[in-house]
Amino acid sequence: MILLCLSGTLFSSLCSDGAPDGVDIKEFWVNMPNLITHLKKVAEQKPQATYYNVDMIKYQVSAEGIRSTPLNLAVSWRGDSINTDLRIDYKYNAEAMAAPVPLHNIHFVVPVNGGIARLHTMIPPATWNPEQQTIQWKIQSLSQRSENGGVGALLGRFQMEEGPCKPSQLAVQFTSEGSTLSGCDIQLVGTGYRLSLVKKRFAAGKYLADN
Structure with missing residues (x-):
């Protein structure tokens, strides 16, 4: 499921007439006078900038199921009144x-409830x-080129x-650059303008795992 989040700039500059049922393409059109007015205000606030985003x-x-998540997780707890063992298995x-x-x-x-008196072993630290x-x-980066193809465990x-x-x-x-989870893409139709750069990025929102 994809939820569009419309910002204030979008409300005044980007419009849509809706898509017919059963069509997975949604068309938007830009109210150029509103967009130009907005860009002029930004230019006044940042006169030294060479371009504006x-x-x-x-x-x-909203994704459900292990196949639709970029990082698969499994959590295991074991312990008694004195010691607790925690294992987190992850897979790219x-x-x-x-x-x-x-x-x-x-x-x-x-x-961790109950308070920690001493950390015995942490792998990695x-x-x-x-x-x-x-x-x-914290893991700096994870991909297919990582050790074991991005499969590992935290102990x-x-x-x-x-x-x-x-x-x-x-x-x-986590964050990621250069792709999307939805597969959505953008195409500019018309001869008056062009897209000089398209950046794709996604970040984890409510990303949780239970025992």
């Missing part, structure tokens, strides 16, 4: 993207945030102050 369309993709999923591109700045954040009571891992073993620890929900954040 205008967000025309932003959309959200190229099939979820229109064109396979790396995932960048991947943050894994896991709340992780960070304990005492204020938020979370364990955090943590820690001693509890008030165990046993109850399993909690894992949250993940």
Whole structure:
């Protein structure tokens, strides 16, 4: 499911007459006087700039199922009143993207209840945030060219102050450049203008995994 998010600039400059039922192409037309007025205001605010970016369309993709997510996850908790073992298995999923591109700045954040008295083992090294009571891992980049094709695991073993620890929900954040999850593309029809550059980017929104 794709949800279009319309910004203030889009409301005044970009319009659509709607698409017939069963057609997967949606046409928009630009109100050029409104857009030019907006660009003039931006130029007055940034007179030194050589070009200006205008967000025309932003959309959200709601995906369900392991095949539609670019990063597959599995979380496992084991422990007793003293020690807790946490394992997070992850797998880069190229099939979820229109064109396979790396995932960048991947943050894994896991709340840990019961308090941590000591971190025994963290593979790879992780960070304990005492204020938020979370364990955090970070992977700079992940793709098919990564070790084991982008398949790996995060391992943590820690001693509890008030165990046993109850399993909690894992949250993940990441970004990617050069592709989309939806497969949506843009084409400019007409002879008066041209697209000099089209950038594609997606970022994780509510990306969660349970035990």
